[in-house]
Amino acid sequence: MRAAIRRRYGGPDAIAFDDVPDPTPDPGEVLVRVHATTVNRTDCAYRSGHPWINRVVCGWPRPRVEVLGSEFAGVVLDVGEGVTAYDPGDRVFGFVDGRPGAHAEMLTVAADGLLAPVPAHLDPAEAAPGMEGGHYAHAFLRVTGVGEGDRALVHGATGAIGTALVQLLHAAGVEVTAVCDQIPTGRPGLLADLGATRVVDLGSGEHLRSAGAGYDSVLDATGHLSFTAARPLLRQGGSYASSDLGRGAQNLALAAIGPITRRLGLRHVLFPFPHGGADLAAHLAELMAGGRYRPVVDRTYGFDELRDAYAYVDAGRKVGSVVVLVPTA
Template sequence: MENQRKIRTTGSEPVANDHGPSTMRAVMYRRYGGPDVLEFLETAKPEPGPGKVLVRVGAAGLDRGTWHLMAGEPRAVRLAVGMRAPRNPVPGIDFAGEVVAVGAGVVGFAAGDRVLGVAAGSFAECVLADARKVVQLPEGITWEQAAALPTSGATALQALQKAGALGTGTRMLVTGASGGVGSFVVQLAKLHGAHVSAECSAHKTDFVASLGADVVYDRAGGGAFSGDAAYDVVIDIAGNPSIATLRRILATDGRAVIVGAEVPGPSLTGMNRQMRAVLVSPFLRQSLSMLVSVNKKQDLTGLVELMSAGKLESRIDKTFRLGEAREAMEYLVAGSVCGKVVLVP
């Protein structure tokens, strides 16, 4: 890393640097671990090759997926991103910003365009993205609102798609409803007319109710899993209910979708419960499935249209400076976040 120069090791604000246009500041990590592995460094600015778009980042979204990659947990993720150390040392996936330059063969984008999308390494002043994973950002949507949308919004949308048809009166339970994905699931489900029950920590119930949930349960009380529950759909984002519990609260022909990896703790795959659900589902009248979301441009386009029309909202809990990425990750890991956390330059 001879082309990287450290500009801060402690505190929140970077030390002033006089660097030319060929460099940029970025959050970086050279080993797996907790928030303490994050550093704020000066590094080379990427150049857009064929099919690529270089974007000056206006805001970057922070989510649990970024935490998994930083921690290298579950261990299976290291097969994709580096066994001993991360191959891409700049974390972050979601971004919104302004196009700086485009590579050969790119159509539909030009310098100065407002865009949002997904690309590895968004916790930086500039990010290099595949043009196929970038969409135009309408006026009226802030960088922060846009950067909070891509991964969490797409995961929420795909979870509902996997759950099957929704309509007026569909009885739905959303666990982990106060987080980034959960906050979008509740809003999207209400757009479909579902009757949404939601579960979250006690101090987050008002926030979840403000998203439009019809009933909000305190997680500690266990009311969402009462004996007389009979949900048509359960979107489980919390990573806690057993397969037996999910089956007990589902209607006879109900559908459960388990989203993402199980919550923290050393694990090879982080998906033991999810895989058990998939294995037993063919033998049941109920449907149990798991979701590992993928980035689809058409999904992001649809979400942006809903946001532009005022039908969907990114709920931002807190905004941190790029040089405060360590503090932002600590805040996320502490479990107090309602909605999304974003970073700005």
């Protein structure tokens, strides 16, 4: 099969295309013919090896796994021993964090992992970006416990995680204020359409403090808002969480004492370690099927344009997700 590979860490130019052996499913796995994939922050970090923690995960001094790609949609070609939830011909989408391989014509995934049937009304390009952002966004809801009647502020609301987070919060009955660096060109009502009650556009000159205060949670979806900056926005006892480790991994250090400060009724830091399997995948698929969560797509590239897709994501200006179509013939 044809795959995009990288044998060294680096920029988009580290990616090459080559023929590699077709994968075969082990017990408990399914073999998927990939129709669409995405390029996201996770993929870019694995490709570049930055920050340093990614080299701990991916290998030192060079990558252990050559084929990149963590998010996909396609059709089941075969199933391994013991798999009963899926059959050849089923349309599926999913996310394989920590075990890349989706930037290829085929990949194997665990049947009980972040894998779900594609909702009937969606095509692969629409479903492919549904799991990565939703998976990380759900971690924010789980760790903070925000729910119906609460108020939350989402900083970095136009990325894949941010757009998913606004929608999942809205679906849970949370009042959402969405903060972004710039309202997407040609899509001025995007964040309101996704469920935000209020939008703060920092790019237009608005200041973060114009969002007000008294929030139950401030959620940093891009790693660009520190706890120090978020603290004045929180009510006493409110929580801050970020998708990023922060400078010097400070968010992990602050989260380590979070349970103590939380019990004292103080503003505190929580870290949204993501985890989930088939149950979370089914939940996200159900939200997508019901129209309560729809992945936002910025641009779509062909497979041969994968380096260009990486370069665009590296630029840090994408809105939602970047989709890559994989030829099926």
